[in-house]
Amino acid sequence: MNAQLRPSPQRFLRTLACLLTGATVLVALPAQPQMIVLQATAAARVKQREQQVQQIRPDRYDLTRYPITDANERYWRNLLWSTAITEPQSAVVDATIAQILSLTARQRLSNAQRRTVEMAMQVGTQLYLSNPTQYEGIKQQFQQTIKRGNAEWAAMSLSALVQGGAAVEDRKQWSDRLQQRFPQWRNNPYLFTTLEAVGSLDRPRKTPPLKDLLNWTIAPGQLQMYVICRPDRGTVCQTILKDRRGQFVRQKGELWSVPLLTRSLHGLASIFTRGQTPQGLYRIEGSIPQPDTEFFRAYGTFALVNLFVPFEAGVKAFDRPGQGNLSAYQSLLPPSWRNEVSMQQSYWAGRAGRGLFRIHGSGEAPTFFTNNSRYPTSAGWNPTIGCLSALELYDQTGRLQQADMPKILNALTSVGGQNFTGYLIVVEIPDPANVPLSIEEIEAAIAL
Structure with a gap:
């Protein structure tokens, strides 16, 4: 979930009714609304930050x-x-x-x-x-x-x-x-x-080939979204998408891609509640709209993509043959990745009771969280407490300037239909410099 005090799941689900839109071909993206959000104005941002600073007076502790x-x-x-x-x-x-x-x-x-x-x-x-x-x-x-x-x-x-x-x-x-x-x-x-x-740490293992993961089909007729990250979660990840026929989605001949951030505000390991987004497999089950200003700062303006981990209540399918044991989970991965411990993180997170993972934007200003200043390579993105964060920026008048959630929702509904379902794979690919993986590197892995 986003780096806000988490509302109860029951209240959140009651507040947000299901909204899904569909298309058959990935074409031009819908125009973003030229909305003005009062909570995003410069004055509101200053007031909100001042309120937080006032809270941490020494006498309060x-x-x-x-x-x-x-x-x-x-x-x-x-x-x-x-x-x-x-x-x-x-x-x-x-x-x-x-x-x-x-x-x-x-x-x-x-x-x-x-x-x-x-x-x-x-x-x-x-x-x-x-x-x-x-x-x-x-x-x-x-x-x-x-x-x-x-x-x-x-x-x-x-x-x-x-x-x-x-x-x-x-x-x-x-x-x-x-x-x-x-x-x-x-x-x-x-x-x-x-x-x-x-x-x-004392017996590092070689990461299996990325090409094996990209060219693998988890289940026939299911879309597959990949979020390819670096071990430094302060670096944005590259997101690409396969349609239900197993073809990578492209626009004007280039891989469709959107950057996402998977950094937890607290820096906790992925097994712990409010920790980093776990690596591994997730089930995608449609979206939940976010029209309510009460949740604007937590989730932004646009719909959220539902993600489920194994063992989580509400997950409809971890296919072939189920979600009840580790070997079944491993069977969803290509052979070269089945013993890769890092790719089991979502499985163990589910076993430990984590859930409510989403892809969503953020209504907070990037300057709201002090520790954002330590991650200049992902300036503009906000941390979460486990979810995947999409860029969503507003100017000083509260007018939307840039948002990637519409691109994500458009792509998923275009290739997956109105009730899109499929799988999401989060994976870290090591790099000494921790620079974001380029589209050219991903293209090269696919072609191998």
Whole structure:
């Protein structure tokens, strides 16, 4: 989902009725509406940012006045969200979040307390990765959580510490500690994927040929969309599309392509809620329109494309022969990719309970999220908390200037019909410079 406090799925689905439009041939794109959105005006943007900055005053982080109780859940979720938006470099924030994280060792927490601690783990990861030196207190609590926290939080702590540049001997020691604490770690999606990812740092594997993935048919008569990324999620991905006959969609002889961003605001690994968009397979099941200004900042103006991972409620088909086990999932991939662990991320994310993935735009200004400034190569795109973000820009008067969601929706309905269905594949192709994959490189892989 987009980097906003997620509305309840029931409320979101009630608000948005199904809207699908169709065409038979990919031709000229429909004109974008020359709309003006009041929430996108310069004055509204300034006011919104000021409200977030006001939230993070030092006195707001006083745990004596605002203890982690059920009654204060909304308070802390709002404050932690403002903290994620603004990324304050503050000793007060470090000390407070570290104190909240100390609750990971407590055996009994209410559901509300658990939700607050969970969000503190997510935002704490983001802050630590933004400046490991500044957030030493959070680092120390991550180390304590490895020793005493539950499996999910311990795995999240290890993942954060490794991403923050942990030494080889430290990550080995922490990995060994988790395997000793949780002898059945292979049966836990959080521990299994995290420990596998940490271990692979010392035994890197060669990525299988991209051509095998591009030339593979997952299921006959189904469209296939590819989102080809770099390991640095601050780099935009290239999106291409196959029609239901297995032919790549082209315009004026060139591959149809739209850039998307798959970076999570929090920088969490893909197994964790609100983490990076997982690599692997998704089921595409039509779209949901977004006409309501209540959700404008979260999702922009245009319809959202529905994506489902294995095990997610509502998914209609993970064909040949189903979604219930890893071997069935692997059978949907070409032989050379079936043992590629990175391509199993969406499977494990589904096993861990992640869902509600979408392709959508964003009504937020690119300057709204402080950490966007650290990713100049994707200027204009906003992060999400798991979804795929399309470009959507407005001028100071709130008038739409540029948007890629209409291109995506037009392409999908043109090749997939009114009720388009198919598969989406997210894949990372390593590159030392982390520059976006060019259309020429993709064309060369297809031709091999």
